[in-house]
Amino acid sequence: MINNSNKFNWLLVFVFAISLRTSAQNTLHPTSSEYEYPTDVKVAEKLEQWRDQKFGILIHWGIYAVPGIVESWSINNEDWINRKDTTQSYEDYKKWYWGLSEKFNPQGFDPSQWADAAEKAGMKYVVFTTKHHDGFNMYDTQFADYKISNGPFKNHPKADVAKYVFDAFREKDMMIGAYYSKPDWHSQYYWWDYRATPDRNVNYDIRKHPWRWNQYVQFTHNQLNEITSNYGDIDILWLDGGWVRPKSTVNEEVLSWGAPIPDFDQQIDMPIVAEMVRENQEGILIVDRTVHGPFENYRTPEQGIPSEMSSDPWESCITLGGAWGYVPNDKFKPSRKVIHLLIEIVAKGGNLLLGVGPTADGLFVPEQVSRLEEIGKWLEVNGDGIYNTRAIENFQDGKLYFTQGKAKELYALLPLEENEELEDTISWSLNPPKKGSKIIILGENKSLKWKTEDGKTVVTVPKNLREKLANSPAIVIRYISE
Template structure:
C-alpha cells in the first residue's frame, strides 16, 4: 500500500462533522405548519405511529471509509490529514472513488431483514448525498452507481432494490436527496473556485446557470417519485439551499457563509410535482420551516422538552453516518434509552446505519439491531402508535399514552442497575381500581396511593427476571 493510500485510510475527518454540517433541536424561530392536504395529514399521522426507522448513508465515501461528502468542502472546520496535497487534487481523488466503488456483495435483503428484526418501521435511503454521486439510475448525469464498475450488476439501480427490499417488509419508504450537488457544473462551476458549501457563483449574474440547476434538480426528483414505486417520504437535506428570507439564527449557528442572494429551487413547484406523482407524500425540507417541512429533524441530539409537533431525531448507531473502519457502536441499551426518551417527548428515532463498501451491514451492527428488536418484541406497545403527553416525565420514569388512553410508564435501567422492590411516581396516577402490569408479564402488580404518589410493588421473582433488562414498561389506565 502506498503512502498516499495509507493517508487516505487514516483521514481524521469524521469527528464533529454531523454537528457542523446541519444540526438543530426544536427551533423557536417559527411556528410549525401542519399540512392542510388531507392525504398528507393522513400519511403524517401514519408516520408518527411508526416511531422507529433506519437511515442508510451509502455512497463512494464507503470505499476509503471516510465521512460522507464533507471532506471536499473548503471551510475552516474541515481538516484533512495530508497537508501536502492540493485541494483540487483532493477533490479529483474523492470524485474518482466512483471508479473503485464496486459493491458486489450488495444485499438489500440483509439490510431489510436486520431492520425488521430491530423493530424498525420505515427506511430513509440516500439516493444522492452532497457530493453528487447518485445511488439511483438517473438519466440526467453519468455520475452514478449504474455507470461505474457496478453497472453490469443485476442490482446496479441500487435505490430500486433497496426500496423493494424494505417495501416487502411492509415498511414506509423514504428517499433522502441532497438539494446541493457539488459535482454538478450548475452548482459548483469549474470556472470558479469552490470556497464553501454554497453555489460558487453569483446567481444574480448567472441566472441561466442556476435555472439549469433548478431544472436538473426537478428532473431528478421527478425520476425518484415516478420510477421507484410508492414513496412515502421525500427527505431533503442541505438546508443552506433555501430562500435568503428564511435564513434565521438557527442557520447562522452552523457557522457557514451566507450568500447575499437566494439559493432556492422553487419548492412549491417541487411539492406540486412530487405529490402529483405520489399522492400524500411527506416532504421534509430540513430546517426550512414552513409548509414543506412536514416534520422536523433534530440531528445527533434530543430536544430538552416535549413537542406536540411531529419531529424525528436522526442519530447514528456508531460515530459516523456512513461506514468508517473501527467505528464504535452504541450499546443496544443506549439506543433503547434514546428511543424511550424521544418517543416520550413526541418524536421518532431515525437510527443511522452505514453499510460497508461491499454493500453489507457489519455483524456488530446486525447484532445491535437484533438486541433492540428483542426488547421491542415485548415492550413495543409502549412505543408504537403512542402519543406524547405534557406530563411525559417523572424523575426516571417516562410516560406515553396509547390511542385508547392507556398509559405506559417506561423505566430505563442502566447496566447492573437493580430493579427496586418499589417503583413510584406522582404524575399520571392510575384510575382507582385499575390494574397495573409489566409488559410481558401476566400478573397484576400490587399498588397503592400514598401522599399523592403511586407506589407499585415489584415481586422478587420479577426483579430477578429483569435484572439485565435495558428497560421495563408498566401499563395501566390513568385517571
C-alpha cells in the same frame, strides 16, 4: 497525490475531526409556532401514519464507503475542515475523492440483509440516500452520468440500487423514504469549474448567472420527478442541505451553523417541487430540513434530543456508531443506549431515525446486525409502550417517562443502566392510575400491587420478577390513568 498509507492515516484523523464538527453543528432546532401542520388531507393522514411508526433506519451509502470516510464533507473547503496532509492540493483531493466512483463495485450488495436486520430491530420505515452532497447518484438517473449504474457496478443485475433497496423494505411492509441532497457539488450548475469552491454554497453569484442556476433548478426538478415516478410508492421525500433555501428564511438557527450565507436566494422553488411530487405520489411527506414552513412536514433534529416535549411532529436522526456511513473500526452504541434514546424521544413526541451505514461491499457488519437484533428483542416485548403512542404533557417524572396509547392507556417506561438493580418498588407522582386500575409490566400477565397515597403512586415489584428482569435495558408498566 499522497501515498495510500499516509492517505489512510489522514482519513482516520479526518473522520475524527468530522465527528467533532458534527457534534458542534448539531441541528437541534426546537419546534415552534413556525411549524405548519399540513392542510392537504392525504398528507395529514400520511403524517399521522408516520408518527405511529416511531422507529426507522437512515442508510447513508455511496462512494465514501470505499475508503470508509465521512460522506461528502471532505471535499468542502470551509475553515473547519483540517487536512493532515498539507502537500496535496485541494483540487487533487477532489479528483481523488470523485474518482472513488471507479472503485465502487459492491458485489456483495444485499438489500434484503438490510431489510431483515431492520425488521428484526423493530424498525418500521427506511430513508435511503439516493444522492448525497457529493453528487454521486445511487439510482439510475437519466440526468447525470455520475451514478452507481455507470461505473464498475453497471452490469450487475441490481445496478439501479435504490430500486432494490426500496423493494426490499416494501416487502417488509415498511414506509419508504428517499433522501435527496438539494446541493450537488459535482454538478457544473452548482459548483462550476470556472470558479473556485470555497464553501458548501453554489460557487457563483446567481444574480449574475441566472441561466446557470435555472439549469440547476431544472436538473433538480428532473431528478426529483424521476425518484417519485419510477421507484414505486414513496412515502417520504427527505431533503437535506438546508443552506439551499430562500434568503428570507435564514434565521438564527441557520447562522449558528457557522457556514457562510450568500447575499442572494439559493432556492429550488419548493412550491413547484411539492406540486410535482404530490402529483406523482399522493400524500407524500416532504421534509425540507430546517426550512420551517409548509414544506417541512416534520422537524429533524440531528445527533441529539430536544430538551422539551413537543406535540408537533419531529424525528431525531442519530447514528448507531460515530459516523453516518461506514467507517472501519467504528464504535457502535450499545443496544441499551439506543433503547434509552428511543424511550426519551418517543416520550417527547418524536421518532428515532437510526443511521446505519453499509460497507463498500454492500453489507451491514455483524456488530451492526447484532445491535439491531438486541433492540428488536426488547421491542418485541415492550413495543406497545412505543408504537402508535403519543406524548402527554406530563411526559417525565424523575427517571420515568410516560406515553399514551390510542385507547388512552398510559405506559410508564423506566430505563435501567447496566448492572442497575430493579428496586422492590417503583413510584411516581404525576399521571396517577385510575382507581381499581390493573397495573402490569409488559411481558408479564400478573397484576402488580399498587397504591396511591398523598399524591404518590407506589407499585410493588415481587422478587422473582425483579430477578427475571435484572438484565433488561428498560421495563414498561401499563395502566389506565385517572
